[in-house]
Amino acid sequence: MNSYSLERDLVELLGRGAVSSDESDLRRYGGDALGTFRAFRAAGRLNGRAIAVAWPQNVEDISKSLAYASRQSVPVVPYGGGTGVMGAATPLDSAIILNLGRMDRVVRVDTESRTATFQSGILLEDAHRALMAHDLRLGHDPWSRPIATLGGAISTNGVGYTASGHGAMGDQVLGMQAALGDGEIVESWAVPGAFFGSSLNHIFIGTEGTFGVISEATVAAFPIPIARSMVCFDFPEFDSGYEAISAIYTDGLQPTVMDYGDELVPGGDGRRDTATLYLVFEGSKESVEANVGEATAICLRHDGRRGSAAVIDRYWTDRHASAHRYKENVLDNERPDLARRSSSAYRMDYLHVALPTGRVLEYRKKCEALLSEEGVTVREWSVWGRPEFFSLLISPSDEVEGGGARLAQTVDRVLRDAQAMGGTMEYCHGVGLKLAHLVEAELGSGMAVAQRMKRSLDPAGILNPGKIWS
Numbered sequence: 109m110n111s112y113s114l115e116r117d118l119v120e121l122l123g124r125g126a127v128s129s130d131e132s133d134l135r136r137y138g139g140d141a142l143g144t145f146r147a148f149r150a151a152g153r154l155n156g157r158a159i160a161v162a163w164p165q166n167v168e169d170i171s172k173s174l175a176y177a178s179r180q181s182v183p184v185v186p187y188g189g190g191t192g193v194m195g196a197a198t199p200l201d202s203a204i205i206l207n208l209g210r211m212d213r214v215v216r217v218d219t220e221s222r223t224a225t226f227q228s229g230i231l232l233e234d235a236h237r238a239l240m241a242h243d244l245r246l247g248h249d250p251w252s253r254p255i256a257t258l259g260g261a262i263s264t265n266g267v268g269y270t271a272s273g274h275g276a277m278g279d280q281v282l283g284m285q286a287a288l289g290d291g292e293i294v295e296s297w298a299v300p301g302a303f304f305g306s307s308l309n310h311i312f313i314g315t316e317g318t319f320g321v322i323s324e325a326t327v328a329a330f331p332i333p334i335a336r337s338m339v340c341f342d343f344p345e346f347d348s349g350y351e352a353i354s355a356i357y358t359d360g361l362q363p364t365v366m367d368y369g370d371e372l373v374p375g376g377d378g379r380r381d382t383a384t385l386y387l388v389f390e391g392s393k394e395s396v397e398a399n400v401g402e403a404t405a406i407c408l409r410h411d412g413r414r415g416s417a418a419v420i421d422r423y424w425t426d427r428h429a430s431a432h433r434y435k436e437n438v439l440d441n442e443r444p445d446l447a448r449r450s451s452s453a454y455r456m457d458y459l460h461v462a463l464p465t466g467r468v469l470e471y472r473k474k475c476e477a478l479l480s481e482e483g484v485t486v487r488e489w490s491v492w493g494r495p496e497f498f499s500l501l502i503s504p505s506d507e508v509e510g511g512g513a514r515l516a517q518t519v520d521r522v523l524r525d526a527q528a529m530g531g532t533m534e535y536c537h538g539v540g541l542k543l544a545h546l547v548e549a550e551l552g553s554g555m556a557v558a559q560r561m562k563r564s565l566d567p568a569g570i571l572n573p574g575k576i577w578s
């Protein structure tokens with residue numbers, strides 16, 4: 109189908125002003141935050157050229173667009189904020205980019221039930237602000253809160269600062285409205301608590317726009333706590349701090365925020381900084397005091413030293429700084445396509461695996477040995493949100509020949525090791541183009557079931573093809 113007739117048909121369906129095939133729009137929405145270096149073997153697939161960008165206003169527009177694309181066998185890539193770091197929102201050749209950015213309404217806030225319904229294209233920051241006006245807040249607070257959308261966060265099952273208290277994004281979803289590949293509109297009943305049968309919500313959580321396009325979601329809204337206390341501790345080495353974290357959770361303490369990690373000292377010849385643990389406790393004044401007291405005793409027993417209030421303040425105030433930088437340098441740039449590429453020229457990768465708590469330190473040792481043998485520098489080790497969520501920030505040393513290709517193989521080994529130890533290769537960013545080749549190894553027979561579901565929910569195979577189930 110040629111681009112002229114496709115654009116004409118979409119304009120007929122959605123109206124003038126809701127469709128564009130301008131070069132500048134195709135460039136702007138022609139990628140996400142996965143750049144060529146981190147993409148490794150998928151780098152060649154970052155240059156797909158979409159035919160048109162379409163901006164639906166409501167679920168009927170989404171439904172009409174999908175039904176049309178199914179009839180014409182044209183791929184559709186749902187697009188939220190374009191901040192995904194795995195290439196999941198990167199278009200394929202001849203695709204329609206379905207940009208949810210104009211579906212950004214607050215549908216309703218139910219203060220009594222503490223739930224809120226939003227259109228899926230709303231920025232997380234705007235959803236949070238809308239709740240703050242009712243003395244409530246959003247339970248998902250990633251670094252990218254100012255730039256990512258609710259639909260994107262659900263579709264990647266993202267993780268944020270308050271995950272220790274409120275869970276990942278998907279844990280907070282109560283109900284959903286979406287359109288399937290052939291345009292059929294489906295809706296789940298937004299009931300908090302238990303349900304029977306299989307949940308419709310889970311079809312769309314973490315499936316990266318391959319089973320349907322989410323138009324609205326009802327999520328839990330959390331009350332602003334009466335009391336809140338933030339503490340931090342420095343540990344002489346990573347392991348002792350990790351053991352303290354493990355003891356905190358074993359004792360049943362439930363911080364809202366838990367963030368731990370160490371870094372290389374810049375120019376320090378491989379020396380590492382002390383590892384720092386940040387904890388936030390919230391609730392009644394008495395429970396916060398008791399929890400802080402107990403967590404402090406545990407940390408001191410594990411050689412922790414209490415950090416200063418100034419360090420804590422800076423940590424919390426700066427938590428969205430990388431998103432503001434990304435917005436300024438890439439999203440607001442006249443040529444986001446070029447800015448994306450240059451921001452990705454930085455030679456590093458970040459891995460976010462989840463493992464049984466009892467195996468995290470063993471896994472870290474294994475990675476340390478493998479990465480040093482391969483000439484890879486670990487800039488940061490960290491644990492975020494749950495003791496199981498373990499991350500590494502790595503870069504190849506300049507002396508290693510064929511750095512990028514060799515790093516790609518090493519990363520695969522590190523991720524396969526996590527799978528072999530009963531873990532998952534990625535806990536918050538999804539799979540996209542970058543990790544699609546490792547999905548089957550992790551899902552096993554679940555992969556064939558997912559592919560059958562895919563054929564049933566998206567019979568023409570138009571929804572974000574070539575990604576997670578390829």
Ligand SMILES: Cc1cc2nc3c(=O)[nH]c(=O)nc-3n(C[C@H](O)[C@H](O)[C@H](O)COP(=O)(O)OP(=O)(O)OC[C@H]3O[C@@H](n4cnc5c(N)ncnc54)[C@H](O)[C@@H]3O)c2cc1C
Pocket residue numbers: 140141185186187188189190191192193196197208228229249250251252255256257258259260261262263264265266267268315316317318320321322323430431434536537572
């Ligand atoms: C500076 C920076 C910091 C980040 N920090 C974090 C962090 O702390 N935690 C974290 O988890 N991630 C983080 N990320 C990654 C990214 O912000 C998240 O993955 C986010 O959830 C993606 O949202 P988005 O709206 O940008 O989605 P997009 O990138 O537009 O899309 C992501 C996926 O969701 C699909 N999709 C989007 N909207 C819909 C919809 N309505 N229906 C169906 N499918 C849809 C897309 O097709 C794609 O597969 C960060 C990224 C950057 C650039």
